[in-house]
Amino acid sequence: MESMAFITGAALKSSAVLLVAWAAAQLLRNRSAAARHLLWTAASAAILALPFLSLGLPALAVPAAGRLAALAPTVTFRADTAAGAERPAVPSPAAVPFTRAAPSPPAFNWKMLPPAIWGFGAALGLSQLLAAAALLWRRRRLASTHPAQQEARMLARELGIESPVEILEGPADSMPMACGLLRPAIFLPTNAAAWSEERRRMVVLHELAHVRRGDMATHVVARLALSLHWWNPLAWMAWREFLKERERAADDLVLLSGARASDYAGHLLEIARAMQPARSLASAAVAMARRSELEGRLLAILDARRNRRSMARVSGMAAVLAAVVLVAPFAAMRAQDSTATPAATDPDPAIRAALASKDPHALEQAALVYERSQQWDAAQKLLDTALAIREQAAGQHSVEYGEGLVKLGVLASKRGQMDRAAALYAKAASAMSGSPAVSKPLTSLGVILYTQKKYDQAREDFLQAQTADPAHKVTPLVWLGLTEAKQEGHAAAAESYFHQAMALAVPDSVDAGVAADLYANFLRDEGRQAEADAMRQQADSARRAARSLRPQPAGAGVYRVGNGVTAPLLLSKPEPEYSEEARAAKYQGTVILSMEVAPDGLAHNIQVVQGLGMGLDEEAVAAVRQWKFQPGTKDQVPVTVRALIEVNFRLL
Numbered sequence: 001m002e003s004m005a006f007i008t009g010a011a012l013k014s015s016a017v018l019l020v021a022w023a024a025a026q027l028l029r030n031r032s033a034a035a036r037h038l039l040w041t042a043a044s045a046a047i048l049a050l051p052f053l054s055l056g057l058p059a060l061a062v063p064a065a066g067r068l069a070a071l072a073p074t075v076t077f078r079a080d081t082a083a084g085a086e087r088p089a090v091p092s093p094a095a096v097p098f099t100r101a102a103p104s105p106p107a108f109n110w111k112m113l114p115p116a117i118w119g120f121g122a123a124l125g126l127s128q129l130l131a132a133a134a135l136l137w138r139r140r141r142l143a144s145t146h147p148a149q150q151e152a153r154m155l156a157r158e159l160g161i162e163s164p165v166e167i168l169e170g171p172a173d174s175m176p177m178a179c180g181l182l183r184p185a186i187f188l189p190t191n192a193a194a195w196s197e198e199r200r201r202m203v204v205l206h207e208l209a210h211v212r213r214g215d216m217a218t219h220v221v222a223r224l225a226l227s228l229h230w231w232n233p234l235a236w237m238a239w240r241e242f243l244k245e246r247e248r249a250a251d252d253l254v255l256l257s258g259a260r261a262s263d264y265a266g267h268l269l270e271i272a273r274a275m276q277p278a279r280s281l282a283s284a285a286v287a288m289a290r291r292s293e294l295e296g297r298l299l300a301i302l303d304a305r306r307n308r309r310s311m312a313r314v315s316g317m318a319a320v321l322a323a324v325v326l327v328a329p330f331a332a333m334r335a336q337d338s339t340a341t342p343a344a345t346d347p348d349p350a351i352r353a354a355l356a357s358k359d360p361h362a363l364e365q366a367a368l369v370y371e372r373s374q375q376w377d378a379a380q381k382l383l384d385t386a387l388a389i390r391e392q393a394a395g396q397h398s399v400e401y402g403e404g405l406v407k408l409g410v411l412a413s414k415r416g417q418m419d420r421a422a423a424l425y426a427k428a429a430s431a432m433s434g435s436p437a438v439s440k441p442l443t444s445l446g447v448i449l450y451t452q453k454k455y456d457q458a459r460e461d462f463l464q465a466q467t468a469d470p471a472h473k474v475t476p477l478v479w480l481g482l483t484e485a486k487q488e489g490h491a492a493a494a495e496s497y498f499h500q501a502m503a504l505a506v507p508d509s510v511d512a513g514v515a516a517d518l519y520a521n522f523l524r525d526e527g528r529q530a531e532a533d534a535m536r537q538q539a540d541s542a543r544r545a546a547r548s549l550r551p552q553p554a555g556a557g558v559y560r561v562g563n564g565v566t567a568p569l570l571l572s573k574p575e576p577e578y579s580e581e582a583r584a585a586k587y588q589g590t591v592i593l594s595m596e597v598a599p600d601g602l603a604h605n606i607q608v609v610q611g612l613g614m615g616l617d618e619e620a621v622a623a624v625r626q627w628k629f630q631p632g633t634k635d636q637v638p639v640t641v642r643a644l645i646e647v648n649f650r651l652l
Contacts, residue, residue, distance in 0.1 A: 007115055010054065011232065014047040017327060018234040025241065033248035033300070034213075034311040040242040041218045041316060042323035047235070048225040049324045118231060125227025129220070132284035136179050139187075139281075143168035146188050152204050158257060159205070159212050167204070175275040176203050178210040179285040181217055187285075189275065199267045202259055203288065209253035210286045214313050215246055219286055221320070244293055246286075248300050252308035255301065265301045269294065358393065360386035364407055372626060376415050383408050402432035406441050413448075413580050422448045439469035443476055444581075450483055451584045459483050474511045477501035478518055482585055485522050494522060508545035510613040516542060518585055543589070543610055558596055558640045561632065568597040568641055569630040576623035576647055579615030583651070587612070591620040591647045599631045599638035609644065620647040 021043035028036050146167040156165055163184070170177075170187035178186050186207040192200055210216065222242045229235035251268075255261060272289035281287075289297075300306055363386035370379035387404035394400040405428035412421035425448070428441035446461035462483060466476035478501045484494035498519040505512035516539035523532035559565045582588070592610035595603040603624050611617040624645065632641035 007118060010051050013050050013054070014229050014232060015234055017043060017046050017050070018232075018238050021238065022234075030307065032307040032309040032311075033245045033252055034309065037218075037242065037245035037249045038311055038316055038319050040238055040245060041222065042319040043238055044218075044222040044225040044242060045320040046323040046327040047229055048221060050327060051228065053324075053328050121230045122228055125230050126224070129223055129227065129283045132281050136281050136284050139170070140168060140179070140185060143170070143187070145169070146190075147193050148188060148200055148204060151200070152186065152208065155201065155204055156208055156211075159208050159253070161208060161212050165208065165211055170278075173274065173276055175277045176207055176271070176288040177278065177281070177285040178207045179216060179281075181220065184211045184216065186211070198263065199270075202254060202264050202267050203271065205254045205257055205259065206250055206288055207286075209250040210246075212253070212313070213246075213249065213310075214316055215250070215286050218242075218246070218316060220284070223283055243290070244296065247290075247293060247297060249310070251297060251301055252306070253310055256308055256310065261301050261304070265298050268301070269298065358389055360389040360393075360404065363389070364404075367407075367411070368622075371411065371414065372622060376411070379411055380408070383411060397431055397433075399432050399435050399437045402428040402435075402437065402441060405431060406444070409441070409444060413444075414577070418448055418451070436469035436471065439465040439472055439476065442468065443479065446476075446479055446483075447581045447584055450479065450486075451580075453486075455483050455486055474501050474505045474515060477504065478515050479585075481522065482518060485525070491526060495519075498522060508542050510543065510546050510611045513539045513543040513546065514587070514613045517589070518587060521586065543612070546610065558642055559632070559634060560642050565634045565639065565641060566632050568601075568632045568643065571601070571628045571630055573627045574623055576616075576619045576649070578649060578651070579619055582612075582614040582616050582649065585614065586651060587614050587616075588649050588651050589616075591617055591649070593620060593624060593645050593647065594642070595624060595645060596640050596642050597629045597631055598640045601629045601631055603627055603629070604640075612649065616649050620649075623647065 021039060024039055025036055028039060146169045149167040152165060152167045166180075166183070166185040168185055168187050169190045172189050172191045174187070174189045176186065176188050176192075178184065186204065188200075188203065192203070195203075222239060226235055226239045251264070254264060268289060272291050272294050275289070277287055277290070278285070363382045367379040367382040367386070370376075370382065383404070387401070387408065390398075390400045390404040405424050409421045409424035409428065412418075412424060422445055425441040425445035429438050429445065432438035432441065442461045442465035446458040446465065449455075449458035449461065459480065462476045462480045466473040466480070477497050481494045481497035481501065484490040484497060498515065501515040502512065502519065505515050516535050520532045520535035520539060523529075523535055561567045589612045590610075591608065591612050593606055594609050595606045598604050606621050606624055608617045608621065624647065631638040633639060
């Protein structure tokens with residue numbers, strides 16, 4: 001997930017949640033302050049959970065006119081002109097290695113400025129909360145018990161508070177406040193002993209009301225939400241409403257205990273006038289009075305028609321949980337560019353044509369189109385039909401039939417149906433038994449078992465896979481190394497398998513790069529960082545040397561950027577999917593592709609120049625096929641432009 005797209009999505013989603021909360025608060029204006037405070041608490045919990053749910057939940061794609069924010073991938077265009085007319089005297093593309101243009105000096109990436117500003121503000125808000133909590137802990141540790149402790153115990157019992165509440169001495173003329181998530185405490189100024197008994201009783205009742213309501217916990221939730229969304233004016237409005245309704249709800253609880261409204265209002269006014277608020281502790285404590293809120297509170301206290309119904313403490317926890325559950329599907333939504341993945345047509349004509357010609361490959365190619373647009377049922381219908389054709393032609397115990405089952409297994413895996421995928425791979429392995437081709441479904445089955453932490457079963461499948469196909473032992477050996485590395489005390493066996501894989505891999509090949517890269521991960525996890533760094537360099541070197549595939553010479557009318565030819569501009573780009581095996585192995589890197597951007601705005605003649613393996617090359621090509629460009633031009637006329645493009649695969 002790219003940072004700008006993620007931040008933009010979080011801004012829109014949190015704003016939508018807060019607007020809904022604001023509308024609900026207007027509907028609840030005749031209800032009690034406790035009910036409205038519960039609403040703002042739930043809204044704070046929802047926007048606090050939103051970013052984490054967005055990161056942790058599977059994407060739920062929804063149609064959109066276009067992407068709201070997308071960072072372009074690294075695209076490198078050749079600086080020389082095309083083959084054909086008006087070419088300067090330069091060697092032909094076939095004679096010149098197709099390498100990236102010389103790197104330009106690093107420039108400041110303005111696209112990273114908003115995430116950096118957001119992160120700085122969030123860190124500042126969190127640091128204020130932590131600093132206030134530390135100061136509060138220190139003051140509490142050094143404080144003496146206040147003389148009003150015994151009186152407070154009796155008042156706590158009146159309010160139904162069972163757990164002990166400490167009454168501690170604060171500085172003279174300091175604002176009374178409550179604190180403590182697990183061990184609640186109340187600070188009263190040292191000169192509170194000189195107050196009238198009635199004033200002291202009402203002040204202690206107010207702070208005990210916060211304890212009974214659990215306001216210290218909800219205060220932390222709301223403060224964290226504000227720190228995360230500090231840039232959003234709606235978040236600050238929600239914070240003010242949260243504080244206002246919290247104090248009014250505590251006032252209502254004091255009045256419900258029998259206090260006279262006029263007397264309580266007078267004492268509150270005097271406390272706000274004479275006591276000094278502890279601003280350094282405001283982030284972590286619940287103070288009794290804020291002068292900015294005083295007028296509204298006094299009017300509410302003196303209004304005999306007010307609904308003063310209190311809410312049970314369990315209602316707050318239930319509301320927070322419900323808000324997080326309700327917002328989860330919203331958090332999972334991702335905008336899907338409708339122009340990037342055009343809807344495929346009805347599969348039935350393709351099925352009828354394939355049945356007539358008995359060509360399963362045509363159906364399987366058509367299924368790929370549906371897969372790219374995530375029309376899973378249509379893709380499965382095509383693959384099921386292709387499998388039936390394979391069965392009719394070769395029988396159920398054949399490599400051809402097994403290959404059809406493998407394709408269905410891949411589709412099930414992309415849909416997240418891992419148990420179904422495992423069953424299909426197992427059936428494919430049975431159909432291909434005795435053939436070297438059985439190595440592929442056995443390895444795929446082993447990967448699923450590996451992700452399910454069934455390491456003993458996975459090991460058996462990988463062992464059979466590397467025995468079945470001596471010519472392709474590297475991948476199963478790498479997976480054997482990964483599997484052994486997951487088990488306590490098997491580090492030596494894991495290292496042995498990695499060594500075997502690297503010894504069998506063709507030097508300077510994609511397989512050699514995969515083996516070296518994953519071996520480097522193992523060495524890092526073992527604390528052998530220097531060896532890991534050296535192995536990582538070896539992996540990078542192998543991948544660079546594996547760039548033996550050069551793009552085909554450009555035909556007439558294919559240009560390169562420069563000499564009046566402008567570069568294509570990327571308009572939309574569906575993100576490439578991570579292959580299951582690469583995700584399971586925690587494998588990442590960059591695929592370099594060659595392509596030609598035609599006047600139709602699509603990429604053609606896509607070739608892998610530098611691959612990663614583990615299914616990521618295919619995923620990169622599949623994604624780039626769906627990208628939309630504004631074509632490059634020559635003399636203001638759209639032309640076909642040759643380009644190199646980097647597709648980065650990174651795990652969060």
